[in-house]
Amino acid sequence: MTASTASASKSTVNVPAPERKSDLLPVLGRIMEYMSGGQARGRFLLAVFLRSVGLIGLILMPWLTGQAINVATAGGSGSELAMWCIAALVAGAFYLALSTVAERQFADLATRALENLQTNLFNHIQTLSLSFFDRQPIGELLSRVTNDSEAVARFYETAASQIIRAIIQIVLVLFVMLVISPELTVAAMVVVPFMLILTFAVERISSPAFAKMQEEMGKISGFQEESISGHKVVTSNRRQEWAGDVNDELAGSVFDVGSQAFFTSLLQFPLTTSLIMVMTVIVLFVGALLVLDGQTTLGVVIAFSGYAALLGSPLSDIANLSSTTLNAVAGGRRVFSVLDEQPTVVDAPDAVPYEFKGGDVVFDNVDFSYVPGRKILKQNTFHAEPGMKIGLVGPTGAGKSTIINILTRYYDTDSGRILIDGQDLRSLTQESLREQIGVVLQEAFLFTDTVMNNLLYARADATKEDCIEAAKRANAHEFITNLPQGYDTMMTERGANLSQGQRQMITIARAMVANPKLLVLDEATSNVDTRTEKLIQEGIMALSEGKTSFVIAHRLSTVRDSAIILVLNAGEIVESGSHDELMAQKGFYYTLYMSQFKGKAPGGAESGTADFIST
């Protein structure tokens, strides 16, 4: 990213929307839509149905065993006892069988929902314009996208079906309890508000405590990351003791808030256990009084206490899953904000494919700003004729990279026109344009894949022969064949197992495979050894041969042979012309050029008096 976009990003960084209670249900609904809407609706309803029917089996069991107890206490027959018990066992088997089917359905729906959400998100991101990516550091976007969709995933995979099951179970159990004995139901329900209040209270305390703990964990791992990857600095400055002390203090904070978070959340466990025990006591107590009063039988009371137990567990499940759900809503909100993002650069409705006619590029009074009101390019006008090499020079932030960004239409201009072979850039499809304009970027980005696949990446219909041919012309063939598996060698993350120079040669070869008609080169500033440098330069020359090319130069030596050198300063083209013309002008370019040689230029050019300027 250029300095100009970097500074532009500061004012438009996406601040996460503040928590709003009001959109909780709509967001949750949108999350559930992936699991229960569209094609999934039928299967979702089926799963809910199976779940409900299965639960009826479970709920029959206390009643059936209650009947068995009545038989036992009333001194009934053994076969009658066996009948009720067998019925209960059958109900149990039925419950387990249907649970298996239903849970499989839910798990399938959940994972499909996740897959759809992930691919939707990814596919949508592909359509977004570069302005979206420049607006925030990629790392931030990445962690948002991955952490947020994982929060939603946890909801799909562990919470959704459990909550559905818990709700059905509560409704069914309550219904049965009311049918058996309204008095006992009231007695059993006495503890429910306590349970809900206490679990939510625990949640209210523990969930910010966990957030605090995450924050402290972030601090310590950040410090450890910084100080261990910077161990050379720590060691050479003899600050190991200090680092140990800082770490100690940070670990102490983690201990403090971690203990608090874990302890409060673990309190849930004893609270639920105690309250369910109390619930049983109340049911038995009230039941006992009712039995003494002759209003009910012991069997009913026992059965009822069984139901009370079946009510307790789904209640605590719902309380336990509330944080998962809230996290999913928070994550979902951000995922949907990305999904609702619209691309800023869109093809015109009547856009036509770009037709190459030699590569004539005209900038006509082009103004551009990343942020309204802060012009990065001012009235840029120039003409590149077919096959010309255009050098772009100037201090950092002068707008060199920006010219490239708008030429490839990653951004649209504010005013003015860009004509390419006489066709207005805005009237063309982005795809056709970018297929014809090759870009070799400063940072040699390679994918974690084989060398060959990295080359094949450049063009959908490229063959392996094309790639090898390109590699040869880019001077990359020799070292590639010397790699352990030649063209099939895996690049480790971002090509870390190759030298920087080698990675650059591969990117040049990749651009050759694409065989673009126009070329943009952002010259690398990296230091490579002399031999490699020479090979790279040869590769670039082969690549740009006969093509209209734009070269952003950091060392002036690479653009000396340009047909036109555009000298940019603060968004304006302050000088333009060939090297010799510009040198003769003794202006901005001249000063820039002379400062490189520190008075030791070849050919004895006397430059000791030239003012150094800082770029």
Place this chain on the structure above:
Amino acid sequence: MFKSLRRMLVIYRPYRGKLIISQVFLFISAIASLASATLQQRLINQGIEAGNERVIIATSMWMVLLAVVAGLAMAGTAYYAVFFSQGTGYYVRNALYRKIQTFSFANFDQFRTGNLLVRLNADVQNVINAVLYTVMLLLYAPFMLVIAFILAFRDTPSLVWMLLVVAIVVLALMALIIPRVFKAYDDRQNQLDDVNNTMQENLTGIRVVKAFVRERLEIEKFGQRAAALRKPAFAAAFLVAFLNPLLQGIGQIARALAIWVGGEQVLSATLNIGELITFTQYLALVITPLALMAIVVPFVLRGETSAERLFEVYDAEPTVQDKPDAVPLPLEQVKGQVTFENVTFAFRRPDGQLDPPALKNINLTVEPGQRIGILGATGAGKSALVNLIPRFYDVQEGRITIDGIDVRDVRQDDLRQVVGIALQEALLFQGKIRFNLKFGSPDADDAVMENGARAADAHGFITNLPEKWDAPVARRGYNFSGGQRQRLSMARTLTGQPRIVILDDSTSALDVATESRVQSNIPAFSQGATTIYVAQRISAVIDLDNIVLMQYGEIVDMGNHEELMQRSQLYQEIYESQLGAGMMSAREVA
């Protein structure tokens, strides 16, 4: 078994009392839960069936009390479990990190930063979990089982076997399911990493994707990864969701069986109904702890593996250590002569083998106050050479002396105060600018710091910041440009006022004008200090009187610019490629 975790027990020696209390609490909560169930028997037999209202009330009160006791005791266990697990985390994080601080460069080469960080994070977390669950849950099920067995033997000996059967069935089912859950989660995590990596590559390479118009390929690639995630995610989601209904179902089925078997005995009057109901409560009470125990075991296994990995780091010895009779090297007495005598040095690979030598037979003397440049391509051995002076590594052959004293004979702390090195990667730390500049010498005067910054050409941009010397520095210094970071890094080195200044390619991100300003400032600031400039860029050394030219680990030539231009072909090539290539091609074109 659990060798590494047991090795950790030494941490808990001072807390043995607390450990015992935690398990006593656990035991109390087990007794209270089961006693409450026993009381049901009394409530039914002597209360309901005998029609005794007073017994009913009294028993109910007792049961409520037991519920409270059980809850409190459990909370007590939880408290200690958290104390022990978080305390372990604190202790291990600290001990391990301090150990890492004693490491030499070669140790870091062996372990790698990322690897150490994983151990400090994920592995410590695994050990914390293992401790938490062990303290809180491991003995709960055995306690419950033993007490339930005793009570059942007392009251309903004819049904005890069912307790055993249920315990075995639950454990067997758990033994079957839990490892699958863990495996499913591991698989899921691996696939998820794949998904996330694909996303990461796509986002970091988005310009390449767009430049080559390959969005469709990316979508296809990601679609495959996301689809691959579904299978393990399904297994994990299903198994976890199924556990709950499974345990509920088993509980109810066990109860039905018990009522059947017990009901027959009630009918034949060998058992009363209260006893039977109580027994069904025992059954219900042991199932959950058994399931929990089954869940704890894999956590403990995982903790053991992690503990092993932690000890691997903990047991590593720093490769560079002070001699027991190391002598002090007082800063003010050092003149600054650096001599390499027949030095041969090779890096060690992680497997312990030596790489081919990075330096071969180096002989070099830098006189006090001299300024020399070291020039060469990547891999020529320049950094290796200067890293030996502050003894970041030890040589295999030969020796390096400062004022004639072998660097291995002095204390590392003293040595590194004498030798200041600004490293290739200009890394800053989170904090203020002042903190960063005084990083190596916290007691330095502000005036020294400011002059150091002036010499490194950092004074200007620092004082332009609103907070000036107190301006915040983000992690790794990311809020400053590469050139600013390098200047701050040099200022940091200079603020320590070392007698030997090494700038290891630390002007590479600066433009030539700034670079030469810094070079001309330094001698005035660090009066009489020996200065060594390491560079790939010829402009960084072109003005120096003495340029050491390196190639393939050897010194191939030495002299000033004019001399080397005359006699060294390598030097000419470097010069041509860096300053003259454009001229050559321009000539060719013409």
